[in-house]
Amino acid sequence: MNAGEELSSRTFGNEERLPRVPLPTLDETCERFLEWCGPLLTADERARTESALASFARPGGPGRRLHAALERYEAGEGVDSWLDTFWPYRYLGRRDRIALNANFFFLFKESPEGQVERAAGLVAGALDYKLRLDREEIPPVVQRGRPLSMAQNRYLFSTTRIPGAEQDTVRAPYTAEWPGPSDARHIVVLFRGNMIRMDVLGPDGRPHTLGELRAGLAAVMKAEAAPEPSAGHLTTKARAEWAASREALLALGNTKALDDVETALFCVCLEDFVPPNPLDACDHLLHGDSANRWFDKAVSFVVFGDGTAGINVEHCGLDGTTILSFVDALLSESPEELSRRSGARSQGLPVVEAIEFTLDDALRRDIGDAAAAFAAYGAATATATVSFDDFGTESVKQLKMSPDAFVQMAYQLAHKRAKGRVGATYESIATRQYRNGRTEAMRVVTPEALRFVEAMDDPAAGAGARRDAFRAAADAHVRRARECQAGQAPEQHLWELQLIQKRRGAELGVTEPLPLFQSPGWLVMRDDYLSTSSAPSVNIRYFGFGSTSEQCIGVAYVLLPDRFNVYLSTPRPVADAMLEFADRLREAVRELRELLA
CATH class of the missing domain: 3.30.559.10 (Chloramphenicol acetyltransferase-like domain)
Known part of the structure; x- marks a missing residue:
């Protein structure tokens, strides 16, 4: 943005005017890479790294061809940044489990409220934020007079990562498939392995009152034990394996159940125990009982038996700074004030409906195996x-x-x-x-x-x-x-050049193995x-x-x-x-x- 240019007060009003991420030259990146990895290397390792780097960046060499392709991509129509392809691959391309490995959590400040009151307050605050976001009334974050990108806010509500055999995708509003803000009116509440759809917005889009939200959550907690094992366990699997399990769910006619979960505004996970200390609360926010989670959901609030609460976040579209702004908005004002500002009005008990998955013996075994494997994985983390x-x-x-x-x-x-x-x-x-x-x-x-x-x-x-x-x-x-x-910084630039070879090497005439990415400097630094x-x-x-x-x-x-x-x-x-x-x-x-x- 130019000096003196007036900032827009609309949430996404400054996005088009933000500067683009600078693309370093290949020579700048190579110089920085050597400087960054150097302190970690022996003299022999440094010499081998220098040799691999020289071969990569030589005139007419593979690095030059890959970088030229990246420059052409960045100059292309509709491209916001040379990292536009990098980020989806960086997050959606990972093939191991995201639960515990990629999702992150925050443990919120303490509150005197009990479990149902705390959970209802978080729901009310999130609905206020969502409705203000829909109207672009969330003020853009400004740092030292410069506006920051607010684009990640589009992934806060009704966003779900969908597992794929080769690479995952994201189901989200503000996309060609789902233009504009989410029109979903429900959340998913998880309790003792039950998944319950709860409507938190009325037919006209107005939120239920705090009292009605509390009553709806209390009704969920009276539900009978789930008749089938929780499909939430499947979200802990390695991504290609979970993709196969999801296909099996669809083949058994679970389209509506998956739709209810994937389009929900967010999840609320109610735990039926009290953590003995903050460390235990943190551990359960990081992994917890996977019967009570859907780790692919962008936002899951977790509320324990005594009102201790936090959030688990799927990382592909959301970074910590965006979630911090969201959490600050929820926790800096009283639930009563947030509910009032949202336009909540009395409209009776929220509609509450069990989400039931049809399972066969193979899927029950699959869920059981996933649950056991993830419990062991959590236990293997100190x-x-x-x-x-x-x-x-x-x-x-x-x-x-x-x-x-x-x-x-x-x-x-x-x-x-x-x-x-x-x-x-x-x-x-x-x-x-x-x-x-x-x-x-x-x-x-x-x-x-x-x-x-x-x-x-x-x-x-x-x-x-x-x-x-x-x-x-x-x-x-x-x-x-x-x-x-x-x-x-050199790392993401070099990594994207490596990925361009993987995607387009034959077309660009760069098919030979690139020693740089097996060099001591590259391996040790990362x-x-x-x-x-x-x-x-x-x-x-x-x-x-x-x-x-x-x-x-x-x-x-x-x-x-x-x-x-x-x-x-x-x-x-x-x-x-x-x-x-x-x-x-x-x-x-x-x-x-x-x-x-």
């Missing part, structure tokens, strides 16, 4: 929380340092002390200032970070040398984060030891996701002015190292505060 009540962004700012750089360097120090090495670290950087912008993949390990970690455990280094190393590492971190925000992402909001206590590889610790953090909460997850074989990392993190934060003070 988790922990680390909470600091006396430390937050205010403390770091007083030390004259970037809060994110501070905690990221604390992670590096804690990991080195816990596992004896610095490993590849991913950090998600939001790029919503661009048209259809999502995130950029930042790699945290820099030469300065390595020097900092070494200095901290070098008996010969005094406090001054350690302080200098810490500040240099933090400054390098901030510089790299800014590069990522400006779209100047083999996460830490996968990190932050979600700052006073309305959530914890944020979390699964780890991304066999040795990886997922690090999801909520960094606020007065507190810092971290949820960790890792495969159970490395649980001891994760717990050691948690202890070392507490130690590192204390030590680094003292060092700067």
Whole structure:
């Protein structure tokens, strides 16, 4: 957008005027790639990577042809970004299970309300948001005077990921198949393996009152035990296997049942137990009992027996920043005020109807196997929380340092002390200032970070040398984060060139194997030891996701002015190292505060 140009107040009013994601030149990307992977490589690994990179980027070589194809694609009619094809492949192309591996969660702030009251309040707030979104009255998010893309908001309601044999698809409003906002009037409530369709909007589109929503949810909780095992278990399967199961469901005449679930505005999962602590609540938000989930649904609220609540989100169309804005809107005002603003009016008890799937013995076995496999997979994931009540962004700012750089360097120090090495670290950087912008993949390990970690455990280094190393590492971190925000990062660019070869290699005359994508630099840089992402909001206590590889610790953090909460997850074989990392993190934060003070 041009300086001085007036911003639209309509939700999607600025989308066309947002700048496009910059496409780096191939030479810029190659230079950055070597710089980013270099600190993780031995001299021999670096030499082999340099050789593979030179072959890839040589004049007339495969990299040049693939990049030229990407430039032509970006200049094409109707293309918003050179990443338009990348994102669907990145998320919809993954073939393993999305439950626990891709979906993420937020644990909401505490509330005095009981289960039915809390759930009804969340439904009322979500309906207010949906109706305002339909009218484009949700104000566009503006950061430092620049509007951010609001396009992801189109995937909040009635959006469901549909499994496919080769690649998944998305069933959603605002599409050619379903133009404009969702006209669905129902949600799906899950309780004790039952799936219940509940109409929350009347025939004229006006929401039911809070009292009526509570009565409808209370009626759902009186339902008899489900006569058949829950088809929700199937959403935990690897994607191609789930696609085959879905075909089997359709073959048995379950089109309407699937329609009810897939077109529902969102899911509300009511749990019939009280989590003993926040960690247990987080674990159930991340995976939980799959009889009570439909993991392909974009948005699922989960409410426990005591009113503790959170959200599980399918990631393909939604990133954390969009969900945070949504959650803030739901939790920053009272349910009564949100219900009043939505135009809710009394119209009797909501229509409540069981969604029943017709199953045969083969599908019952399939569901049973999926349930057992996912329960085992959840049990094979170790988790922990680390909470600091006396430390937050205010403390770091007083030390004259970037809060994110501070905690990221604390992670590096804690990991080195816990596992004896610095490993590849991913950090998600939001790029919503661009048209259809999502995130950029930042790699945290820099030469300065390595020097900092070494200095901290070098008996010969005094406090001054350690302080200098810490500040240099933090400054390098901030510089790299800014590069990522400006779209100047190598990984997604190179990955998309690899995917272009996969899709169009024969047509472009690039059929030979590309050594770059088997080089130590490419493999080591992307083999996460830490996968990190932050979600700052006073309305959530914890944020979390699964780890991304066999040795990886997922690090999801909520960094606020007065507190810092971290949820960790890792495969159970490395649980001891994760717990050691948690202890070392507490130690590192204390030590680094003292060092700067």
